[in-house]
Amino acid sequence: MRQTIVAGNWKMNASKETVNTLVMGILEGLPDVKSKVIVCTPYPYFSQVEALATHSQLNLGAQNININASGAFTGEVSADMIKDFGAEYVIVGHSERRSLYGETDEIVAEKVQVALDNKLTPLFCIGELLEERESGNTEAVVTRQINAVIEKVGIEAFKNIIIAYEPVWAIGTGVTATPQQAQDTHAFIRSLLAENDADIAQSTPILYGGSMNPANAEELIACADIDGGLIGGASLKSEDFLSICKAG
Numbered sequence: 287m288r289q290t291i292v293a294g295n296w297k298m299n300a301s302k303e304t305v306n307t308l309v310m311g312i313l314e315g316l317p318d319v320k321s322k323v324i325v326c327t328p329y330p331y332f333s334q335v336e337a338l339a340t341h342s343q344l345n346l347g348a349q350n351i352n353i354n355a356s357g358a359f360t361g362e363v364s365a366d367m368i369k370d371f372g373a374e375y376v377i378v379g380h381s382e383r384r385s386l387y388g389e390t391d392e393i394v395a396e397k398v399q400v401a402l403d404n405k406l407t408p409l410f411c412i413g414e415l416l417e418e419r420e421s422g423n424t425e426a427v428v429t430r431q432i433n434a435v436i437e438k439v440g441i442e443a444f445k446n447i448i449i450a451y452e453p454v455w456a457i458g459t460g461v462t463a464t465p466q467q468a469q470d471t472h473a474f475i476r477s478l479l480a481e482n483d484a485d486i487a488q489s490t491p492i493l494y495g496g497s498m499n500p501a502n503a504e505e506l507i508a509c510a511d512i513d514g515g516l517i518g519g520a521s522l523k524s525e526d527f528l529s530i531c532k533a534g
């Protein structure tokens with residue numbers, strides 16, 4: 287039985303004031319939540335979130351890491367630095383990093399490896415563009431993205447990886463994949479893992495991301511192969527985020 291996981295991806299949205307209100311709001315509702323809850327916050331707010339969330343069930347994650355341990359990499363942040371603030375998770379390969387910052391499958395695979403080497407759990411993101419879905423290439427795209435990581439870290443490593451399937455056309459657009467579309471792709475992803483190891487395929491959490499909100503979360507998370515959500519816009523309001531956390 288896989289535990290439901292709900293992760294908030296705040297992206298580049300925060301201020302000291304909004305972080306305070308948001309985290310306090312989440313903490314208030316958290317005792318009624320059975321899902322594992324993670325917030326992936328911008329780095330400057332790590333210390334604030336760490337302090338607010340001490341002794342709570344709220345888990346801290348980053349949105350990206352550099353592959354190097356330290357040194358002359360201006361503007362970058364290492365795995366050790368985020369662990370210093372108690373973070374245990376890191377989003378890797380988000381479509382915005384792939385499209386805006388040139389992260390290839392190979393770079394993403396390397397970041398997954400670095401996260402694992404540092405005992406961080408990667409939230410490894412995959413997903414197709416609209417034109418790829420429309421041309422019938424969804425399965426080919428997610429296969430390529432997953433195989434790049436399997437080749438790098440091996441299937442056993444998926445014991446410590448969370449997959450997030452995020453169709454790019456659904457991210458931030460208000461257009462959600464239908465539960466059937468999402469379930470079909472999730473089942474396909476699980477079958478890909480099963481080609482390598484049936485037990486790992488069953489135990490790996492596969493989250494859905496892309497305009498998940500309080501109105502559609504329950505139906506999506508109820509699907510057999512959908513184990514929770516990676517939430518962008520709706521993770522910025524504590525009531526909305528909590529309502530999704532309670533859907534699992």
Ligand code: PGA
Nearest residue numbers: 457458496497517518519
């Ligand atoms: P969204 O973003 O929920 O705003 O669509 C999801 C994501 O990018 O992880």
